[in-house]
Amino acid sequence: MKFxxxxxxxxxxxxxxxxxxxxxxxxxxxxxxxxxxxxDKAVAAPILKLEGITSPVKIASIELLQKDGNHFVRARSxxxxxxVSVTNSKAAHLYPILDKLVIPCFIGKDARDLEKxxxxxxxxxxxxxxxNLALWCPLAWVEFSLLDMLGKIxxxxxxxxxxxxxxxxxxxxxxxxxxxxxxxxxxEVLKKLIDRSHAKAVKFKVGGxxxxxxxxxxxxxxxxxxxxxxxxxxxxxxFADSNGSYDAAHAIRLGRMMEDHGxxxxxxxxxxxxxxxxxxxxxxxxxxxxxxxxxxxxxxxRWMIENGALQIVQPDLHYYGGxxxxxxxxxxxxxxxxxxxxxxxxxxxxxxxxxxxxxxxxNIGPYHEYKGxxxxxxxxxxxxxxxxxxxxxxxxxxxxxxxxxxxxxxxxKKIV
Ligand SMILES: [Mg+2]
Numbered sequence: 001m002k003f004x005x006x007x008x009x010x011x012x013x014x015x016x017x018x019x020x021x022x023x024x025x026x027x028x029x030x031x032x033x034x035x036x037x038x039x040d041k042a043v044a045a046p047i048l049k050l051e052g053i054t055s056p057v058k059i060a061s062i063e064l065l066q067k068d069g070n071h072f073v074r075a076r077s078x079x080x081x082x083x084v085s086v087t088n089s090k091a092a093h094l095y096p097i098l099d100k101l102v103i104p105c106f107i108g109k110d111a112r113d114l115e116k117x118x119x120x121x122x123x124x125x126x127x128x129x130x131x132n133l134a135l136w137c138p139l140a141w142v143e144f145s146l147l148d149m150l151g152k153i154x155x156x157x158x159x160x161x162x163x164x165x166x167x168x169x170x171x172x173x174x175x176x177x178x179x180x181x182x183x184x185x186x187x188e189v190l191k192k193l194i195d196r197s198h199a200k201a202v203k204f205k206v207g208g209x210x211x212x213x214x215x216x217x218x219x220x221x222x223x224x225x226x227x228x229x230x231x232x233x234x235x236x237x238x239f240a241d242s243n244g245s246y247d248a249a250h251a252i253r254l255g256r257m258m259e260d261h262g263x264x265x266x267x268x269x270x271x272x273x274x275x276x277x278x279x280x281x282x283x284x285x286x287x288x289x290x291x292x293x294x295x296x297x298x299x300x301x302r303w304m305i306e307n308g309a310l311q312i313v314q315p316d317l318h319y320y321g322g323x324x325x326x327x328x329x330x331x332x333x334x335x336x337x338x339x340x341x342x343x344x345x346x347x348x349x350x351x352x353x354x355x356x357x358x359x360x361x362x363n364i365g366p367y368h369e370y371k372g373x374x375x376x377x378x379x380x381x382x383x384x385x386x387x388x389x390x391x392x393x394x395x396x397x398x399x400x401x402x403x404x405x406x407x408x409x410x411x412x413k414k415i416v
Contacts, residue, residue, distance in 0.1 A: 207245020
């Protein structure tokens with residue numbers, strides 16, 4: 001491996017960055033030039049470690065249940081083992097796909113073959129024709145429920161099934177989703193988020209969200225970028241997310257402003273499927289570019305990693321189909337010296353899924369998105385989860401760590 005000129009620029013930037021995000025990456029995680037063969041080799045090895053489960057785990061049923069405004073997927077084996085996952089908010093719309101196009105790939109199969117079963121969904125009834133989050137979300141919910149089941153059989157947290165828990169304390173960042181605030185108002189919002197959570201990192205929105213360079217309020221993005229570091233101080237890590245707001249020229253212009261004003265990461269500068277534009281932004285700037293929350297294709301992640309279009313890779317654990325597919329992305333990113341910061345979609349226990357994924361992924365980034373809700377869904381874990389001084393500790397219980405079982409789900413409404 002050798003460093004290219006741009007990675008040297010980024011490394012230099014990282015070492016001298018005002019914030020702490022890029023600067024805290026170990027030297028071996030600086031961006032490397034890799035070709036696709038190296039990336040393919042990185043994903044070739046099996047992922048799951050299930051040697052301890054010596055008997056077949058035949059999948060008897062997979063159901064979608066609804067209770068208290070949340071959806072749950074419950075998997076059961078023929079010998080009475082059970083696993084439960086919590087979906088994101090898309091379940092209300094995607095349940096027919098779950099029912100007709102995903103669940104049939106698993107019934108009657110041995111859950112220990114989970115990696116193969118996950119891949120089988122792509123070709124079942126030509127599912128590849130709709131390979132986007134509408135297909136991958138239901139797959140993720142089934143995968144999580146089966147991982148919960150396998151973990152409970154093995155009496156190990158899910159991280160141990162992925163090669164071992166390497167960290168338990170996961171630092172969070174708080175994100176503001178506002179686009180209707182003035183820069184001064186938004187800075188007060190960010191200060192409140194930091195004060196309440198004690199998070200050491202924060203994210204704010206720029207641009208008009210997929211609005212072709214139009215700002216949500218004229219001048220808002222520039223105003224925030226120029227003032228936020230000074231207002232929040234030098235100790236905080238600060239991210240900016242445009243949700244695909246700009247073409248390359250506008251993103252480079254705003255990105256240069258971010259570099260001048262100590263912003264630590266520029267997320268989704270261009271629309272998610274404008275891969276070449278995103279690469280052009282990454283080539284031009286020294287600030288790390290992140291993205292991938294909307295990506296649904298392994299090959300497009302491979303292209304972005306091979307071509308240096310991203311420095312921080314962000315598969316969404318639900319939108320992208322679960323831990324196994326996301327681990328392949330993480331392995332490609334690791335081969336290129338990049339970090340992974342999973343996107344957190346929706347409600348439910350999405351933040352716990354991120355925490356679990358971070359617990360076993362070696363090249364995980366230092367801060368992870370948390371949108372609140374621990375007071376409610378954190379009680380589904382034993383002990384209940386807390387955000388303590390900006391850190392959430394990964395659940396230690398088997399599987400996904402939840403205690404959601406037949407007692408809680410007894411009067412849930414069966415959807416499929
Ligand atoms: Mg985003």
